[in-house]
Amino acid sequence: MPSIAEQLSRVLGDAFASLELPRELGRVTPSKQNPERFPFQCNGAMPAAKQAGKPPREIAQAVLDRIAGDALIEKAEIAGPGFINLLPAAAAINARAAEIASDDRAGAPQVSEPRKVMIDFGGPNVAKPMHVGHLRSSVLGDSLQRLFRFRGDTVISDIHLGDWGLQMGHLITELEEEQPDLPYFDAAITEGYPSEPPVDIEDLARLYPQASRKAKEDADRLAKSRRATAELQAGRAGYRALLRHFIDVSVAALKKDFGDLGVHFDLWKGESDVNDLIDGLVADFKARGVAEESEGAWVVRVARDGDKKELAPLILVTSEGSSLYGTTDLATILDRKQSVGPDLTLYVVDLAQSDHFEQVFRAADKAGLAPEGSLEHVKFGTVNGTDGKRLRTRDGGTFRLADLIASAIERADQRLKEAGLAADVGAEEHDRVARMVGLAAIKFADLQNYRTTNYVFDLDRFTSFEGKTGPYLLYAAVRVKSLMRRAAEAGVEPGPISAEAAEERDLVLALDAFGAALEQACENRAPNAICDHAFTLAQAFSKFYSACPILSAETEAVKRSRLALAEATLKQLELCLGLLGLEAPERM
RNA sequence: GUCCCCGUAGCUCAGGUGGAUAGAGCACGAGAUUCCUAAUCUCGGGGCCGCAGGUUCGAAUCCUGCCGGGGACACCA
Numbered sequence: 001m002p003s004i005a006e007q008l009s010r011v012l013g014d015a016f017a018s019l020e021l022p023r024e025l026g027r028v029t030p031s032k033q034n035p036e037r038f039p040f041q042c043n044g045a046m047p048a049a050k051q052a053g054k055p056p057r058e059i060a061q062a063v064l065d066r067i068a069g070d071a072l073i074e075k076a077e078i079a080g081p082g083f084i085n086l087l088p089a090a091a092a093i094n095a096r097a098a099e100i101a102s103d104d105r106a107g108a109p110q111v112s113e114p115r116k117v118m119i120d121f122g123g124p125n126v127a128k129p130m131h132v133g134h135l136r137s138s139v140l141g142d143s144l145q146r147l148f149r150f151r152g153d154t155v156i157s158d159i160h161l162g163d164w165g166l167q168m169g170h171l172i173t174e175l176e177e178e179q180p181d182l183p184y185f186d187a188a189i190t191e192g193y194p195s196e197p198p199v200d201i202e203d204l205a206r207l208y209p210q211a212s213r214k215a216k217e218d219a220d221r222l223a224k225s226r227r228a229t230a231e232l233q234a235g236r237a238g239y240r241a242l243l244r245h246f247i248d249v250s251v252a253a254l255k256k257d258f259g260d261l262g263v264h265f266d267l268w269k270g271e272s273d274v275n276d277l278i279d280g281l282v283a284d285f286k287a288r289g290v291a292e293e294s295e296g297a298w299v300v301r302v303a304r305d306g307d308k309k310e311l312a313p314l315i316l317v318t319s320e321g322s323s324l325y326g327t328t329d330l331a332t333i334l335d336r337k338q339s340v341g342p343d344l345t346l347y348v349v350d351l352a353q354s355d356h357f358e359q360v361f362r363a364a365d366k367a368g369l370a371p372e373g374s375l376e377h378v379k380f381g382t383v384n385g386t387d388g389k390r391l392r393t394r395d396g397g398t399f400r401l402a403d404l405i406a407s408a409i410e411r412a413d414q415r416l417k418e419a420g421l422a423a424d425v426g427a428e429e430h431d432r433v434a435r436m437v438g439l440a441a442i443k444f445a446d447l448q449n450y451r452t453t454n455y456v457f458d459l460d461r462f463t464s465f466e467g468k469t470g471p472y473l474l475y476a477a478v479r480v481k482s483l484m485r486r487a488a489e490a491g492v493e494p495g496p497i498s499a500e501a502a503e504e505r506d507l508v509l510a511l512d513a514f515g516a517a518l519e520q521a522c523e524n525r526a527p528n529a530i531c532d533h534a535f536t537l538a539q540a541f542s543k544f545y546s547a548c549p550i551l552s553a554e555t556e557a558v559k560r561s562r563l564a565l566a567e568a569t570l571k572q573l574e575l576c577l578g579l580l581g582l583e584a585p586e587r588m
Numbered sequence: 589g590u591c592c593c594c595g596u597a598g599c600u601c602a603g604g605u606g607g608a609u610a611g612a613g614c615a616c617g618a619g620a621u622u623c624c625u626a627a628u629c630u631c632g633g634g635g636c637c638g639c640a641g642g643u644u645c646g647a648a649u650c651c652u653g654c655c656g657g658g659g660a661c662a663c664c665a
Contacts, residue, residue, distance in 0.1 A: 033608055043607055046645075056645080080608050081645070125665065166664050212664085226663090271665095297663055309591035312662045325665055354592060355660055381593075382658075389658090415627075437627090448613095449601065452593060454658065456600065461614075465627050468601090468613040475627050483624055490624095532602070535612080546620090546629045566624095588627080 001099050003107065004088050004512050005030065005040060007072055012042050012084070015066035019059070021048045026063075028086065030513065036502065038077070038085035039509055045082035056082030090499070097497040097508045101564050106572035109515050110152035117153045118342035119145050120332075122349030123270065125162035126250040127171050127208040129201065130257050130401040132391055132457060133350070136380050139446050139581065141348035142263040143527035144378065146579045151522050156340055159254075161270030163247050164328050169229030170211035171246055172239055173221075175199065178207075184238035191237065197245035201253040204246065230322040233275065243272065260405055262439065262581055274331035278323050281331050282316055290367045291316050302362035314359040329360045333369050344374055346525065351379035351452060378525045381454035391457050404459070409438035411463040412471075416588065425587070433585045438463070440470030440582045447580055448531040468535050470582055473573065476538035477584035480570040483550060487563050490551055494567050495560025503544040507565060510540035511572055518579075527580060534576035541569045 002010075005028050012026030025044030033041065045060035052059055060078045067073055075087040100107040121141045124134055145157045175198070176185045182198055183189045199207070215222035232239040251268060258265070282298065285291035291298045296319030303311045314326045323331075336342055347357055357377040365372040385391045391399050413434035425433075445462045449455045465471035487493075499505045517533035520526070550562040577584055 031608095032611085041607090046607070049645080083608065122665090128665095162665055170664095215664095295663080299662070307591095309661080311591095315663050318663045320663075322663090324663070326662095350659095351593065352659055353665080356665085359662090379593085384658085419625095419627075450603095453601080454594070458600075461600065464614080466614080467627095469627085471627060472613095475625080479625055479628085486624055528602075532612090539612095542628060543630095545624080546626095549623070551624050587625080 001096065002109075003515050004092060004096050004509070005516065007092070008040055008042075008086055008088065011067055011070050011072055012044065012063065015063045016044055016048065018066055019052075019062055021052060021059075030509070031085065033079075033083075033085075035506075038075075038087050040086040040088065042084040042086065043082075045078075045084060049082070060084050093499055093505060093508050094497055096512055097499060097565065097568065100508075100511050100514075100572065101494070101497060101568040105150075106568065106575050107511065107514050108150070108518050108575070114152045114154055115343040116341060117148045117155045118336055118340060118345040119148075119155060119157040120160045120345060120347045120349075121158065121265065122347055122353075123158075123160040123162055124254060125167055125208075126246050126270070127167050127204045129205045130254065132383050132399045132401055132404055134401055135404070135442070135446055136383060136451075137348050137350070138258065138261055138263045139443050140378070140380055140451055140527065141346075142261075142581050143447060143530070143579060144346060144348065144525055146581065147518070147522050147527060147530070150575070150579060151518065156267065156342070157265045158267040158269050159258075159265045160332065161247070161251070161254075161268070161272075162325070163243070163250075164233070164271030164275065164323070165325055166225055166229050167208060167212075168232055168243060168246065169225035169227070170215065171204065171207055172228045172232065172242055173225050174207040174211035174214075175203075175242070184242045186238065187236070189238060193238070193241040197249050198242075199245065199249060201249055204249060226318075226320050226322070230318075230320045233322050247272070257402055260402070261443075262583070269332075271325065271328035271332070274328055274335050277331040277334055278327060281334055282323075282327070285316060285367060288367070290363075295319065300359075300363040300366065302359050302366065304362075311355065311358060311362075314363045326356065326360055326363070330363060330367070330369065333360075333364050333375070337369060342374070344376065345370070346376050346378045348378045348380070351381060353377070354379060376525075378451070380451040383457045384454055386456055386458055404442065404462075405439070407459065408442045408463045409435050412437035412441065412465070415465060433588050436583050436585050437465070437471050437474060437588060440474050440577075441465060442470070443581055444470030444473065444531060447527050448535075450528050451526055470580075471588075473534050473538050473577060473582065474584045474588060476541050477570060477573050477577065478586070478588050479545060480541070480566050480573075481584070481586055483563075483566055484570070486551060492551060492556075492559050492563055494564035495557065497564045497568075498557070498561045499565070500558075501544075501548055503540075503547040504562070504565060507537075507540045507544045507569065510537045511568060514572055514576075521579075530576055530579050534573060534580070537569065537573055537576070541566070541573070 008028040009026055012028055013023040016026045017023045025048050026042060028040050028042045031038055031041040045056040048059050049056040057078055060082045064076055072089055072092050073086060074089040077085050079085050119141055121137055124130055145155045149155045183193055215225055232243060291300050297315050298317040299313035299315050301313045315324050316327050317323060361372060361375045364370045364375060383391050416434055441463050499508050517529045521529040548562055553559045553562060
């Protein structure tokens, strides 16, 4: 059964069609005007007026005449210039509630033709610890993979580590300056390297910025890193061995960070994994004339007539002979085409890289690797400090993601103790709850903004637990769980739903809007639509919960109806939480 | 200089494929707990939707220009 809005749209669409007007004009949407009396409205009469050559109110009246007596509609009236206001019949609302209550998906539709969707997280660089900027790609990308999966698509997610470019040359040469005697730097040695890595994650975090700083001031130092990068890519054994160490050390740290965040990847591939494809790809591009030589480098020209802006060519091979991230991106597209064959690939990467992806997508299209439209840059804005500038710590350094997570969990822990909650469950469970609450606060605070906005990161706000926050959603879910336990003790079972009170009806209508929110979130690649829906739902539940006694309701029938309503809410709320990567504890 | 993103309440942000009186949270003020979790609920004040034009029956939403903020413009990622 479709949503109430869709059912109404069908009825109104039929009415418009029978008047020889486009069916789409019958589209019914939730009304913000006076939702108490008329929760839905249809605006089709106004645009119809022009083509029909009649006043909009007259058309609206004709539509009303056609839908008169339809069992779905309790009351309809014309307002203003020709708005059609609609009140669905109580029976229709109850029927929809019953369906949502019995449906595993809580009323959410699935796609009829599943696609293969690849999600590229534009991975963190090996060598750099995760900072708050990574929060967005991780949390956003994770929510998107959950959304598309829930929608019925097949999703393959890939962290796509940055482990093949100049930063590796920086690391190698910087390590050599510190420890020149390591066997990796002796070109005469080609095997038998130590199995233990010569560095830990803190070393990597120090070495990279150190080298990067030097290279900015010293052209020779930069040239040295470039040479090392080219040698690494050409296969120098000691450098390859070091690369392996760097990746292992880095991946271990990243797995912990992502594990803490609850973010999962199907593939932990990186740029270096497509190395073997690069020579062939470059040769092929040259042979087919896709690539051409320019200033000692091999490039793919991607500018087009009619471009508003002159787009630079994509550099495939540098004059040094090494490949850049455009090269590995193209090779990765080839790799995925051969191994996965995705219908759609989403790159969840910040919007500063818009031009880069435009270049890559055009080059991929030009070379016949992937048609335009099958590759999409899901861009997002920066995370700023309260001063509006890119977020930094007090001393100007980057803000580590792990520190943010830790402070949010600590705040949640304090809050639990203050309230004397989760005290009787044991220390381990208490910590688990604090983690869930802290993470919910961070993730929701990040996801509730539309992705392209640059938003202000305020630790206090991020770890606040009141109002439109992750913990509010958890709290609503926890109250229902607690209620369900009490109901079981009292022997009350959920029964047929009959929404009588305004709060009950509003709750059903909130539940009914899930499918539309899901659709919007997927189409726009914007989980904030789910944040909004989940919050509206939780709010509708809180109102219902405070206005309508459940276990102490007057009759058994009302008890059972309200309990069923609460249970349906819990189910949908937990689905929403799951789509956002949040999890509700049993109690908090 | 060219191009991209953005400008909505004191603060942080939704809404943006055009619809009626522009929303939420925080903050501020007032209230609600013999009863299922008060991390809750109820009520209130608070707005030239950056500015100016245009299209339209109707513009926060679409178009143009300007102002302001952020970002990108071939051998970093």
